Amino acid sequence: MKSLSAYEQETVINFNAGEKYASLYTRDQKVMRVLDDLVSRFPEIYHLDNQSDTDKTYSFPKSCVSYRKPRMLTEEQREQARERMRRLNQTIMSDVD
Secondary structure (H helix, E strand, O other), rough: OOOOOOOOOOOOEEEEOOOOEEEEOOOOHHHHHHHHHHHHHHHOOEEEEEEEEEEOOEEEEEEOOOOOOOOOOOOHHHHHHHHHHHHHHHHHHHHHO
């Protein structure tokens, strides 16, 4: 597979109100790995429809397309997360010694 620029590594999801399935076209290797894993783990839901040297097209139910709101943390929540990570890192480093 030839190397693609970041701009060329596009992913397009297409669906309409009249159909049950969405179509995903991608030239992004990371997206391909994720979808290939879903195809192998859930073949009754995710399908690889087409592929070439540089791209793949998948189909799956529209219900698998997700929209999420951004995660908003307060400064207190951020500080608590930092402290948890500090403790985790200290535990890991002490296990290595």
